[in-house]
Amino acid sequence: KVLTPYKVVLELCQYIYTNFNYIKGITHVHSTLDDIWGLKGGVCQDFTNIMLQITRMLGIPARYVSGYICPNNEFTRGEGATHAWIEAYLPNYGWLGIDPTNNAIANENHVALAVGRNYNDCSPVKGVYKGNVKDVLTVNVTVSTSKNSILNPVTLSNTLEIPEEINSYRQNLEIIQQHQQQQQQ
Known part of the structure; x- marks a missing residue:
């Protein structure tokens, strides 16, 4: 049977959702495929990395998306933390978001913050810090649906300690690892 690129990404999404278990803490940002x-x-x-690579191997252009997912009754995995999914480029359609973690097409509940080739292009904590040698960075994000929604908003709060005497590259790596550990807890 011949599948369209659309059907291919939907079936791959279903395969990953069905055959991979959502378990926090068993992997980290440097886990290989x-x-x-x-x-x-x-x-x-x-799940995003697996789908991204297989989609590309099948000749379908794909990119990594990071952001948040709004709390709702439809999506239970990844809610309340940073989230990731892919976008696949489909002929006659364009970029379509596919969420293998929830076996869903990305919709208004998916809030994209960054798009890139992979996680390194759009990690949630990235940049250059200028200030005191030792400091604390606190990030708060509130994700909610419209004001008429019966759902309560979710507020995320991460506090990252910035260690003394670390160069900015090493500091960025440690912050990313610390964020991933917090996400997986």
């Missing part, structure tokens, strides 16, 4: 495939589990970044 082989690690994730062997574990058959992980979190949204892992």
